[in-house]
Amino acid sequence: MNSDTSPLSVRQRTELETRFSGCRCGRVSGEGMHLYRVMSGDDELLCRVSGAFRHAAAKKNEYPVTGDWVALRGDGGLIEGVLTREACIGRASAGGTTEQQILAANVDLAFIVAGLDGGRNLTRRGIERYLVMVRESGAVPLLVLNKLDLCADIAGSLQEAEEAAPDVRQLLTSTVTGDGIDELIDSIGPEHTAVMLGPSGVGKSSLINALLGEQRLAEGDTRQSDHRGRHTSTSRSLVLLPGGGSLIDTPGLRELRLWAGEGSLDEVFHDLEYYARNCRFRDCTHQGEPDCAVQKALVDGALSHERYESYLELRKELDYLHRRNDEQARAEEVRRWKQISKSVKRFYKNKKG
Structure with missing residues (x-):
């Protein structure tokens, strides 16, 4: 795979030339314990992330994964950064x-x-x-x-x-x-x-x-x-x-816990959403509200009960995921402000001393 003709997007190519100037491009072809197989040109290298990368990475999902385009420093061996992902x-x-x-x-x-x-x-x-x-x-x-x-x-x-x-x-x-x-x-x-x-x-x-x-x-x-x-x-x-x-x-997944927004669910169940547009209430949950067009479609046989039950199951799972994300975000914000408060108190205490 020649990095000069690799199918990088315009954004990725610009990022490589500006943010990672002097680096060459490679693509992750496999992951191991702290090691990554990376294809660059005609070579396949075993690489590690640089110390600067480890220091800057805040989350585990910021580390390279299979399919990532990465910036390699020098002769390779060190991954300086992951180029912006287009679709994951x-x-x-x-x-x-x-x-x-x-x-x-x-x-x-x-x-x-x-x-x-x-x-x-x-x-x-x-x-x-x-x-x-x-x-x-x-x-x-x-x-x-x-x-x-x-x-x-x-x-x-x-x-x-x-x-x-x-x-x-x-x-x-x-x-x-x-x-x-x-x-x-x-x-x-x-x-x-x-x-x-x-x-x-x-x-x-x-x-x-x-x-x-x-x-x-x-x-x-x-x-x-x-x-x-x-x-x-x-x-x-x-x-x-x-x-x-x-x-x-990819290995067979024993458990597939969804990470998605409501738009993706509605896109998959666009047949159900077609009926939902005619519900009396915009925030209708389709579980007993009056004048629910989805319930009417179920009674008329236009929508299968199996598909309806599947939709409710996935909607419940995604609602739980979004609540957990909101709770974690709030907890992280509280921890951040506590840390700021402690830093301010230490600053004034040292100033008085």
Whole structure:
């Protein structure tokens, strides 16, 4: 990857030339414990962040992630900074704190992969959840229905996927028969970056090997008892495709806690929002208010109860996330002013002394 012809945005290129003058550009292709694989020109380097970077970074999500464009000092080896991210796939981090965990950066296209081999690999709610995450990033979603050769009910699966992701392009694929692989390759432009998303067992690694034309990634089996997949990808990695473009592989997520705004949820459930425009009250929650157009659509059968329940579940989760963020922001503001007050008191105490 030649940094002179790399697909940097105008903003990123300007930032490299001004804020990081004298640095060369590289792209993070993998992450380890305090080490990063970075592609720059024809080289792939093992890099660390500089001391100045560690001192300036206030949050964990400011550190490099797979897909980031970074500024390298000298011969490489030291990352001086991360160029402004254009589009990020992220989720809410696990644990007591509420902050965003970025899974992949500078992504143009997101493949949401679902398995057609039965079991729990294809669920409407799972597709809807991934779709909210992708809409929040700004990347273009593409629903990849994989393992076509093992599908017992193609028409039923297509209908279920359409109900979960209306107006999202669908692609049926099989790495066994080769169906859909050429279309998948053609969907990635020569200077675009795609990311593979989905639970374990849906065949993400097999699809990537098919796109590469070689067995580069390990492929796992799916348990026949419950059709649950084993984690073959344990970390995120970026690979270059033979015809141009890049692809980021992600491990199957055991837990996908959303990090998104109301706009992304409304975009995914635009069919429900269509009816919501006719509700009597602008702040209608669609849960019992008078003259609720959403409730009327449910009674008339124009809107499915399953989709309505999914919307309420995701809305409740995002409302909780936003409350936690507000609480943390208020607590941080209180701590900041306490620290300022202590500093002022010490100043006057020393002045009197």
